[in-house]
Amino acid sequence: MNKLTNSELAEKLLSERKVIVIGGATASGKTGLSIALSQELPIEIVSADSRQFYKYMDIGTAKPTAEERSIVKHHFIDNLDPREYFSAGKYANEARNTLNALFEAGKIPLIVGGSGLYIQALCEGFFDDGTDDADPDKASELMAIRNQIELELAEKGIETLYSELMAIDSESAMLYKDKNPRRIARAIEYYRANGIPISRAKKQYKVAEINYKPAYFAIDWQREVLYNRINQRTLQMWEDGLLAETEKLLKMGYERELNSLNTVGYKEVFDYIDGKESKDRTIELIAQHTRNYAKRQITWFKRIESLKWVEYDVVAVLSALSE
RNA sequence: ACGGGUGUAGCUCAAUUGGUAGAGUGACGGUCUCCAAAACCGUAGGUUGCGGGUUCGAUUCCUGCCGCCCGUG
Numbered sequence: 001m002n003k004l005t006n007s008e009l010a011e012k013l014l015s016e017r018k019v020i021v022i023g024g025a026t027a028s029g030k031t032g033l034s035i036a037l038s039q040e041l042p043i044e045i046v047s048a049d050s051r052q053f054y055k056y057m058d059i060g061t062a063k064p065t066a067e068e069r070s071i072v073k074h075h076f077i078d079n080l081d082p083r084e085y086f087s088a089g090k091y092a093n094e095a096r097n098t099l100n101a102l103f104e105a106g107k108i109p110l111i112v113g114g115s116g117l118y119i120q121a122l123c124e125g126f127f128d129d130g131t132d133d134a135d136p137d138k139a140s141e142l143m144a145i146r147n148q149i150e151l152e153l154a155e156k157g158i159e160t161l162y163s164e165l166m167a168i169d170s171e172s173a174m175l176y177k178d179k180n181p182r183r184i185a186r187a188i189e190y191y192r193a194n195g196i197p198i199s200r201a202k203k204q205y206k207v208a209e210i211n212y213k214p215a216y217f218a219i220d221w222q223r224e225v226l227y228n229r230i231n232q233r234t235l236q237m238w239e240d241g242l243l244a245e246t247e248k249l250l251k252m253g254y255e256r257e258l259n260s261l262n263t264v265g266y267k268e269v270f271d272y273i274d275g276k277e278s279k280d281r282t283i284e285l286i287a288q289h290t291r292n293y294a295k296r297q298i299t300w301f302k303r304i305e306s307l308k309w310v311e312y313d314v315v316a317v318l319s320a321l322s323e
Numbered sequence: 324a325c326g327g328g329u330g331u332a333g334c335u336c337a338a339u340u341g342g343u344a345g346a347g348u349g350a351c352g353g354u355c356u357c358c359a360a361a362a363c364c365g366u367a368g369g370u371u372g373c374g375g376g377u378u379c380g381a382u383u384c385c386u387g388c389c390g391c392c393c394g395u396g
Contacts, residue, residue: 026360051360061360089357117359126356133357146358176355180363183355190357202356264360288349293360299353 004322010041010108013321017212019099019109020321021123023048023301024218025294026114027229029312031064033219034112036314038072044102046095047076048113048122051263053091054082056252059237059245060265082249082260085143090133092121092208099212111214116300123214125207129194145192149185164188169197217317218301220309227291234287238279243269264289 004012013020020037022030034045047053051061055078064074075098080086095111099122102109111119131138153161158179165184166173172187190198221229246269254261256270265286272282301307310316 049360050358085358087357088359092357115359117356117361121357124356176363178354178364180355182358182362185362186355186357198356207356259358259361262358262361267360290360295351296353297360300355300359 003319006040006318009318009322013041013108014103014106017103018321019046019111019123019212019214020317021048021111021119021214021216022218022317023112023114023116023119023216023297023304023307024220025226025297026062026290027233027294028219028221028226029229030112030114030219031062031068033312033314033317034110035064035068035071037110037317040314040318042107043110044073044075044107046098046102046109046111047074048091048095048111048115048118049077050086050088050091050113050115050118051260052077052113053080053086054078054260055080056082056249056254057245057260057263057266059240059242060263060269062233062237080260082254082258085139085259087133088115088117088121089126091118092126093133095122096208096210103212109212114297116297123210123216125210127202127205128208129201129205131194142189142193145189146185149189149192153181153185158184161185161188169199171199172197175199215321216301216304216307217310217320218307219312221312226294230290230294231287234283234290237265237286238283243272246270247273264293 012018020043022034022037024030034043037043038045049061051057052063053076054061057063063077069077076091076095099109111122113119133139149161158181161181161184162173162179165176165187168191169187173184176183176187187198190201194201196204242265246266249261249266250256250273256266261267268277268282268285268289271277272279277285308320310320
């Protein structure tokens, strides 16, 4: 096989409008690998991590350090206030502009993150029904509907909501046989906001045009090794001041109920602050919940056909890209 | 050492008057097109500490041993 030089490879990737994606489990070394890659190719990093968007949440989300961020330009880190509403769709719309700008500047976008849905939204696209999610009026209307449904759920229970969904959108109802309240609420919410079943919208509307091609990678570890890394990192987080960071967030007035703070690490520390759990137990729980999360991430990425599981090794990624 | 208690799934516990064991949690697997580090669903784990006895049948009753806990020495 004839290997390409890095500059040849870069040229090829740019002309093909390839975006490199590094997904996979938390603590698998995505940050390290992406920075190593940036030493080889003209890259800028586009984060796809639904919690690293938020300011002030540094230790708990294992954000790249300031030093790491000074090596390569990172997008979509610290771009949100913890109170701001965000979603996979909004992310995709915004990040898409970033990708285009990067290509124009001759940079290869490197998407790095563990939020599978966000990566999917960006790289595969959601159906586009034409609503402008940047419109604040639309947003507050949606929130009102969502709150209303949440209320109904609390009062009437999931069975009632499920029957309602069955009546307005049986196709979605069949899809959510597990009666996941979130999914059911979302389907009902879509119907109330737009007047058509979401299952129909999915078919009726095309995805926004995507003029780039993802090359998916994820870092593969034996489960036991990954779990050790997670346990280790959890310990490190605590030593690095996770408690102080959490207290600071509360002092700044951010409520625990915020979606941004419904996050492994912070949740458990809240209980510690309340005296519900000991320090050791808190660390144990964070590690455990992180392991559970990692498992869900792996499940998600497994279903991406074209994804290559690679070792923590830049050369492996480069040679895979050269093919 | 003596008295009392206890020993059931990896962990915490449950099992009506004796009818060959359940739940939570964890583990494992999965779902999910816009709250996704979220929210859900499923599966597998137990010769009920060990031995003996009573009984058609014992986690449940009797007994010996072992371990643990509490109290008294």
